[in-house]
Amino acid sequence: MSDSSKDHWYPVGLLSDIYTPRQTLLFDQEISLTHDDTGFVVKKSGGVSLPTIERFGHLWTSLGQPDHDLFVIPEADTPGRHLVDVGSVKVKCSPLRAVENFLDIAHFPFIHTDILGAEPHTEVDRYKVEIREGVNEVWATKVKFFQPQAAKSAEGGIITEYMYRVPAPTCAVLYKTCPPRPKEWDIITLFVQPLTEEWCEVWPWMALYDDDSTMAEMVSFQQLIFMQDRSILENQIPLKLPLDPGMETPTQADMTSVAYRRWLKRIGYSYGAQMVAA
Amino acid sequence: MTRLWGIVLNWIAVGLAEDIPVGTVVPRRVDGLDLAIWRSGLGRFHAWDDRCPHRGMRLSHGFVRGEVLACVYHGWQYNLDGACDYIPAHPDLTPPKTICANTYVCETRNQALWVALGTVNGDVPDIGDRIPIRSLDISCGAPAIARYFDHPQDPLIVLRGKYDLAIALQPSTSRSCFAHVFAGAGQDKKIVSRYVEKLRDELEAA
Amino acid sequence: MILYDYVLSASCYKIRLMAALSGQKLELQAVNFHPAREHKSPEMLKLNPGGTLPILRDEDLIMTDSSDMLRHLTRNLPEWQGDDDGWLDFARTLNETLGMARLHDVLGFEVDIDAARKRGVHLLRLLEAHLTEQRFDGMIFLTGDTPTIADIACFPNTALAPDGGVSLDVYPSIRLWMRALRSLPGFIEMPGIHRLHELEAAE
Secondary structure, three states, X not given: OOOOOOOOOEEEEEOOOOOOOEEEEXXXXXXXXXXXXXXXXXXXXXXXXXXXXXXXXXXXXXXXXXXXXXXXXXXXXXXXXXXXXXXXXEEOOOXXXXXXXXXXXXXXXXXXXXOOEOOOOOOOOOOEEEEEOOOOEEEEEEEEEEEOOOOOOOOOOEEEEEEEEEEEXXXXXXXXXXXXXXXXXXXXXXXXXXXXXXEEEEEEEEEEOOOXXXXXXXXXXHHHHHHHHHHHHOOEOOOOEEOOOOOOOOOHHHHHHHHHHHHHHHOOOOOOEEOOOO | OEEEOOEEEOOEEEEEHHHOXXXXXXXXXXXXXXXXXXXXXXXXXXXXXOOOOOOOEOHXXXXXXXXXXXOOOOOOEEOOOOEEEEOOOOOOOOOOOOOEOOEEEEEEEOOEEEEEOOOOOOOOOOOOOOEEEEEEEEOOOHHHHHHHOOOOOOOEEEEEOOOXXXXXXXXXXXXXXXXXXXXXXXXXXXXXXXXXXXXXXXXXXX | OEEEEOOOOHHHHHHHHHHHHOOOOXXXXXXXXXXXXXXXXXXXXXXXXXXXXXXXXXXOEEEOOHHHHHHHHOOOOHHHOOOOHHHHHHHHHHHHHHHHHHHHHHHOOOOOHHHHHHHHHHHHHHHHHHHHHHHHOOOOOOOOOOOOHHHHHHHHHHHOHXXXXXXXXXXXXXXXXXXXXXXXXXXXXXXXXXXXXXXXHHO
16 A cells, blocks of 8 residues: 555654664564664664664654654753653554544543543533644644542642644644643653554653652553553454544544544555545 | 354354343354443343444443443443433533444343344244353354264254253354353252363364 | 552552552552663662562561562451462462463563463463352352452452453453452552442442
8 A cells, every 4th residue: 555654753662771672563564673882773674774863762763755854842842841751562453543542531531530530520622623734733722621630749630731732643742731830731742653553562751840759650650541541442443543434433522533533544644544434 | 144154043142141240241252243242230131232333442341330331431321222322521412313332132031141133033042941050162163063062053052961951152253152051950060060161171172 | 568569560459459458558669660670770679689579568578479468468357368379379370371471462571472371261261160160159259258368369460361462251250250359349440450430320
């Protein structure tokens, strides 16, 4: 299938993890990661070297011809943030399903119960979704949702505000109310490495203002959240993301996902997508 | 009617009623088709496609509240007809009638649970006054199991050897079955249970 | 008591769950097991030269075996004790099979995955057979009609089997046993083992 999928940058490893060479997959192809005096080296199984970028604590590569630099997150560079390497989790689902789930808030009361949401506070108010033409990104803003415990020190629930950004087909950035610094946003990302169309490795990464938690606690928290999602992602039928309407039923709360699917179709991204209703 | 193993089956066994207490849901696979079987607060059994129309999540991971089955992902609730009647993200919305789980006919008879995947035709098979023992998976196709017992490929395999047994085979895939075992009253359940495990070992070794 | 804890560890969860069910407070010390391998750091190796988690510290006593920890937590709670020894050994084999399959599938550990899953399925069949016989006798738990440390030891790696690609669909008695454990007052969840949402509506 000829599509644009390979012409993007993908996360394939952590910069902090230089202990062992790594063999992994990208788009069904075996690649190897090693480290020498000059830095990281990524090669295809035939020995062909691939381009690399080091950013957001991760090593990125591409099998195609990316005509653009990897996106940036300028807010993450502001001083005082803890940059958190959460590490990877493998999931038997389409990379696109993993991203779509990350863009969804309506599941918080049922999957992240008493952490990110709780019954009876299940209502999702209308928010704003757009495809920003210049940068070609999906954005959802003014997303507000009841959160039972916004921070370790917080007593009782608050309304938390979120902004979601999809800067690349398998990457999503969440900007979230930051309790200690009301004027800033915490940054939580989901970078997804497509292993196959139905198997992915997910690399969450965060840039947080949090002086109460240890690094291990911040890592644990995000792994806990993502592993709660994993059992959902491995049990959606089909494992690929249906891009054509008809197979699944969105509501107003799913506006971000609708825009994400429409955008994938528009940019011709088909890897991990189910194009025809089965 | 469903065509399986080259023959037409009206009813397919999917379990023992006592294994699905009130207020629970379980997954079952019939010839590769995934079903969610659930029992409402009032005790009625229901067999649906194991897929929430919203995001494709398996309904067998969901939860029963009274007379509705809810999807675990977003809490969408489906009533006894399979129609979605509550979406937690939009509590004031009346969901359109088109949001509906795919449902099948499901009947219990003598503690055995049966589904009809197509048009209902004929009575639910009768296990007689036998009592339920247990369900166990066997890594063998249904035709191979029937052949092993030198029995016609009926929905119910009745064995009158050492023990009086009725085995209802649920063909999960072409290479595996879920066997629902019933035994004549008065037989020791533990002894029968161990005997069918031995049968399974023999079948899987054959 | 301090538990050196990793949030995704089935063995750490055993200890958190036992403490929660018996109303005991643990001070949790999060360890960055993945990706930072902090359990192999010099400080952690000083506590536990074996380099494993969980580690439970009760004043001067340091425990590194989860069965020892379960016994320690219930040493004054006879209601949580039964004919447990065989099941604590069984729990160890669950960890070596289903537990390793899960670490392979989730965190990419190098494991002979087919062998781990195959042995895991064999153990699940044994567990199902035993729990079925317990039900014939009117009991839902491993050693009787109330739970003991045997149940708590075997529950996590069993319930998390799907994380490692092993289905629990064909084990009715295991499913009812897991449901009975999840219904216990004070039950706490972990990622991959969610709470019974149906109970919340009933409250």
